[in-house]
Amino acid sequence: MxxxxxxxxxxxxxTAVADVSFAINKxxxxxxxxxxxxxxxxxxxxxxxFYRPTAGRVQFEGTDITAFDPHxxxxxxxVRTFQKTNVLPRLNVFENVLAARHLHGETxxxxxxxxxxxxxxxxxxxxxxxxxxxxxxxxxxxxDTPAESLSCGELRLLEVAVALSAGPRLLMLDEPAAGLNTxxxxxxxxxxxxxxxxxxxxxxxxxxxxxxxxSVSHRVVVLNFGRKLMEGSPEQVRNSAEVIEAYLGxxxx
Amino acid sequence: MIFERRFLLGxxxxxxxxxxxxxxxxxxxxxxxxxxxIMLATGFNLIVGYVGEFSLGHxxxxxxxxxxxxxxxxxxxxxxxxxxxxAAVVAAIAGFFIxxxxxxxxxxFFVIVTLCFAEVLRIVANNWVALTNGPMGIAGIVKPAWMxxxxxxxQKIDFYYIGLALVTVCVYFAYRFVYSFLGRAVVTIRENRxxxxxxxxxxxxxxxxxxxxxxxxxxxxxxxxxxxxxxxxPEVFGFPFMISxxxxxxxxxxxxxxxxxxxxxxVVLLEEYLRDFKDLRxxxxxxxxxxxxxxxxxxxxGFVAARREQYARK
Ligand SMILES: Nc1ncnc2c1ncn2[C@@H]1O[C@H](COP(=O)(O)OP(=O)(O)OP(=O)(O)O)[C@@H](O)[C@H]1O
Ligand SMILES: [Mg+2]
Numbered sequence: 001m002x003x004x005x006x007x008x009x010x011x012x013x014x015t016a017v018a019d020v021s022f023a024i025n026k027x028x029x030x031x032x033x034x035x036x037x038x039x040x041x042x043x044x045x046x047x048x049x050f051y052r053p054t055a056g057r058v059q060f061e062g063t064d065i066t067a068f069d070p071h072x073x074x075x076x077x078x079v080r081t082f083q084k085t086n087v088l089p090r091l092n093v094f095e096n097v098l099a100a101r102h103l104h105g106e107t108x109x110x111x112x113x114x115x116x117x118x119x120x121x122x123x124x125x126x127x128x129x130x131x132x133x134x135x136x137x138x139x140x141x142x143x144d145t146p147a148e149s150l151s152c153g154e155l156r157l158l159e160v161a162v163a164l165s166a167g168p169r170l171l172m173l174d175e176p177a178a179g180l181n182t183x184x185x186x187x188x189x190x191x192x193x194x195x196x197x198x199x200x201x202x203x204x205x206x207x208x209x210x211x212x213x214x215s216v217s218h219r220v221v222v223l224n225f226g227r228k229l230m231e232g233s234p235e236q237v238r239n240s241a242e243v244i245e246a247y248l249g250x251x252x253x
Numbered sequence: 254m255i256f257e258r259r260f261l262l263g264x265x266x267x268x269x270x271x272x273x274x275x276x277x278x279x280x281x282x283x284x285x286x287x288x289x290x291i292m293l294a295t296g297f298n299l300i301v302g303y304v305g306e307f308s309l310g311h312x313x314x315x316x317x318x319x320x321x322x323x324x325x326x327x328x329x330x331x332x333x334x335x336x337x338x339x340a341a342v343v344a345a346i347a348g349f350f351i352x353x354x355x356x357x358x359x360x361x362f363f364v365i366v367t368l369c370f371a372e373v374l375r376i377v378a379n380n381w382v383a384l385t386n387g388p389m390g391i392a393g394i395v396k397p398a399w400m401x402x403x404x405x406x407x408q409k410i411d412f413y414y415i416g417l418a419l420v421t422v423c424v425y426f427a428y429r430f431v432y433s434f435l436g437r438a439v440v441t442i443r444e445n446r447x448x449x450x451x452x453x454x455x456x457x458x459x460x461x462x463x464x465x466x467x468x469x470x471x472x473x474x475x476x477x478x479x480x481x482x483x484x485x486x487p488e489v490f491g492f493p494f495m496i497s498x499x500x501x502x503x504x505x506x507x508x509x510x511x512x513x514x515x516x517x518x519x520v521v522l523l524e525e526y527l528r529d530f531k532d533l534r535x536x537x538x539x540x541x542x543x544x545x546x547x548x549x550x551x552x553x554x555g556f557v558a559a560r561r562e563q564y565a566r567k
Contacts, residue, residue: 082448115429
């Protein structure tokens with residue numbers, strides 16, 4: 001589905017991402033891991049059009065999306081979350097999920113000002129779908145709660161709900177388990193495992209929680225200092241001396 | 254949503270009955286000014302309250318509408334309703350082009366550039382004597398023919414009802430805008446531009462649409478004003494109108510539909526009441542802005558009537 005070829009991004013002097021290539025196939029969960037500052041979030045921004053790569057190419061289902069604006073990338077079905085905030089803090093859970101369903105509720109401008117029955121039927125369907133998604137993620141009890149009042153665990157779930165609500169084919173999550181305790185992270189892992197094949201076609205995950213990464217991924221791509229260090233199955237990555245070194249440093253001789 | 258709709262319909266009913274209570278000409282005149290201000294504030298609020306950008310140049314479209322109507326009336330003798338429609342279209346087109354340029358900027362840059370556009374238009378109106386008659390302005394905009402035989406009071410009442418009809422149209426459009434996917438999109442942009450983009454919303458296009466609708470409303474207000482006072486001069490582009498608009502929207506509650514209805518009522522009454530204070534008026538208004546921003550940053554209606562949605566559970 002997604003094909004990333006030799007993307008590079010320079011910020012002034014620093015090279016945040018250098019010559020990184022990888023691909024994601026339909027039905028796969030791929031994780032992108034690496035120490036802090038390795039360039040994972042930058043990769044997300046390059047794929048989804050928030051940054052323009054200095055060099056390289058990104059293709060989605062054969063379409064070259066390298067120069068696309070973010071909203072056009074989303075329209076094609078590539079939806080990402082943000083590491084920092086991925087919600088509209090002052091709006092409630094329902095409004096958040098509904099807002100993200102924008103592409104499914106669009107009509108012509110004329111229809112917006114003079115809605116007919118078709119618009120009302122569609123609006124109702126969009127609202128039902130949003131509520132349905134909230135229920136799936138177990139947030140129904142909090143449906144009227146403003147996002148800023150949610151607990152950390154609930155907030156992470158809402159972030160996933162917002163991204164899912166946009167109807168992605170490829171979902172890209174940036175640290176969805178940040179700040180979660182073990183139990184909450186396991187619950188999230190269960191949800192993520194069920195997504196591929198039901199709600200989305202493929203999943204790209206950036207995550208520091210290794211047990212989550214290892215339990216959900218089919219394939220893992222490791223970045224270090226902006227370069228791709230290795231790619232392989234969770235098993236291979238876990239046992240790679242190079243990866244352990246990148247995370248923990250060289251063993252003392 | 255329900256609350257807002259009920260409130261607005263209630264206000265409409267009161268506004269329809271109001272002139273029947275035997276008021277003086279002056280009171281009706283104040284009513285006309287309120288109608289004029291609600292059109293302006295309702296449009297301006299779409300930009301400030303929903304898109305979340307602060308324009309200081311909205312008088313550009315007020316002026317464009319006023320001059321459009323004045324020229325159509327004085328040189329071509331076109332009738333009032335045609336002129337109002339034409340003013341809406343011309344202001345919308347101007348809004349499209351000015352918005353297309355200014356909405357590429359955000360925050361303080363947007364504020365300054367919008368202000369520049371209004372200022373440039375004011376200077377043009379002042380100096381392009383062949384078209385605008387310069388600082389003298391365009392006088393003698395003819396009153397509608399049916400008013401010829403009427404008393405001054407009845408003329409004012411007619412203008413009041415024309416104003417009320419236009420307000421109803423403007424508020425209807427604002428209501429539809431806010432409570433459709435359009436409003437949902439602009440609120441998403443206002444709350445988090447990045448999230449908006451990540452779910453497929455193109456911020457520029459929706460902001461521009463809001464800007465165009467707001468410009469059309471200002472154009473309508475301008476044309477209405479031109480016909481009412483039968484005179485248009487360069488001061489329609491001036492800053493005092495802008496200040497009133499800002500206070501009305503901030504005081505009433507930006508990002509609500511009721512705010513720009515209540516705000517103008519209070520501000521126009523206050524302006525009339527303070528008329529004796531002459532220029533000191535502006536200082537008092539300055540203090541009002543400061544007080545509003547400090548003590549009721551959401552405006553009077555901000556807490557009750559911001560755009561809210563709930564899922565109706567069966
Ligand atoms: N907009 C920017 N301007 C300048 N430098 C940037 C910018 N964005 C990222 N960087 C730099 O690029 C490098 C990679 O950052 P990035 O955010 O992609 O890392 P990351 O792998 O997501 O790290 P983390 O695990 O901490 O989230 C860092 O050195 C960072 O300082
Ligand atoms: Mg990151």
